[in-house]
Amino acid sequence: MIPLSLDIAADLLALLHDTATEPRADPQLEALTLAVAADLPVLLWGEPGIGKTAALTQLAEALELPLTTVIASVHEPSDFSGLPVVGDDPATQGVPMAPPDWAVHLAREGRGLLFLDELSTAPPAVQAALLRLVLERRVGALRLPPGVRIVAAANPRSSAADGWELSPPLANRFVHLQWAHDHEVVVRGLGGTWPRASLPRLDPERLAEAVAFARRAVCGLLAVRPALVHRLPQNEARRGGAWPSPRSWDMALRLVAFATAAGTSREVLSMLVRGTVGDGPGLELLAAMDRMDLPDPETLLADPAGAELPERGDLRQAVLDGVVEAVRKRPEKPRWDAAWTVLGRALESGPPDLVVVPASTLAALRRPDWDVPASIDRLAGAVSLSRQADLAAARVAAGRRG
Incomplete structure (x- = not known):
């Protein structure tokens, strides 16, 4: 029997580490990259062993930043607030708070990625x-340079060793991203091919436009929903996550600007805004941003034959409702006729059921001396057919209940 040789074991380990990579989109890593680029602290939430540390290592290599890992739970408060060092004359010079070695190393490098791991196990x-x-980038008397970015990771309290809920002041300083594994990625990676994600790029031509869009979106929402400016959750667990405050709305505005300049997907944008101000306010912001891109009803009424309507059903419905509402506010025969033309365009290019309610409402706005336009015949048929389908569906449902 051949005795165990560490040289042969090293060869076997080298074969196991010899893996290939392939390009693959990764919305999680894209959201993390944009938040890091925006110079915002990020907190990755996920079960143990799903690749949070591996993602940070990949990101640090892609951004060419040295990675410094600090396990928060094994440190004392003085390791972050600074250790007092008594000088020759403390009565006149005071007692400086000396930073730990990892902070001095980051300051000397001038740039880096600081990874605060196991945050939920920190007392x-x-x-x-x-x-x-996290907020001021200060460790004792030392201020970390602007080139240092902060990312933390935490396990849910149910799976954390001696876990604690995050305090609301600390939680409100982070962009919270939920981290999950992809079954297909794990299988292919264990088979020898790991993904290589392409990081988002900011378009220098869109910077000013992105800032203006983000400010209009956030300010427009908060102007009509002032209750969303600050809402501290009542539940202790929710206080340890994302919730709206002036600080987190400022972070959300910054992330919307970065996502717009990068032309990122709606999925990534949703991760970022919900991870900053919470699910409810974040979804309201996304809906408000959708409405910002909708055509003005007055523009459609001015040129109904050239009306361009959104493809998405909910946005198309909102546009048609807006057109009818504009006629209701200023009911005039030419505007009423133009609205029917817009509805006709919607019937030609989309599902007829979206036209039913606006057509019924618009018909109710007719004045006795207004002639019925010729285009209404096609709409009347679509409305009648849609209503017949609804009645048939209702009869089927009633039969099943019977």
Whole structure:
């Protein structure tokens, strides 16, 4: 029997580490990259062993940033607030708070990715000490340079060793991203081919446009929904996640600008805004952004024959409702006729059921001396057919209940 040789074992390990990569879109990594580029602290939430650390390593290599890992739960509060060092004359010079070696190393490098791991296992005293580091980038008397980015990782309390809920002040300083594994990626990776994600790129031609769009979106929503400016959750667990405050709305505005400049997908944008102000306010912001791109009803009424309507059903419905509402506010025969033309365009290019309610409402706005336009015949047939289908579906449902 051949005795075990560490040289042969090293050869076997080298074969196991010899893997290939392939390009693959990764919305999670794209959202993380944009948040890091926006210079916002990010907190990755996920079960143990699903690749949070591997994602950070890949991101640091792609951005050419040195990675510094600090396990928050094994440190004392003084490791983040600074260790007091008594000088020759503390009565006149004071007692400086000396930073730990990892902070000095980051300051010397001038740039880097600081990874605060196991954040949910850090006791409340350590979390309190982290507040200044996360928000002001200060460790003791040392200020970290602008080239340092901060990313943390945490396990849900149910799967964390001696886990704690995050304090609301600390939680509100992070962009919270839920991290999950992809079954197909894991299988292909174990088979020897791991994904290589392409990172988003900012378009220098769209920077000013992106900032203006983000400001209009956030300010427009908060102007009509002032209750969303600050809403501290009542539930303790929810306080440890994303929730709306002036600070988190400022972060959301910054992320919308970065996502717009990068031309990112709606999925990535949704991750970012919901991870900053919470699911409910985040979805309201996304809906408000959708409405910002809708055509003005007055423009459609001015040129109904050339009306361009959105493809998405919910957006198309909102446009048609807006056109009818514009006629209701200023009912005039030419505007009423133009609205029927717009509805006719919608019938030609989309599902007829979206026209039913606007057509019924528009018909009710007719004045006795207004002639019925010729285009209404096609719409009347579509409305009648749609209503017959609804009645048939209702009869089937009633039969099943019987």
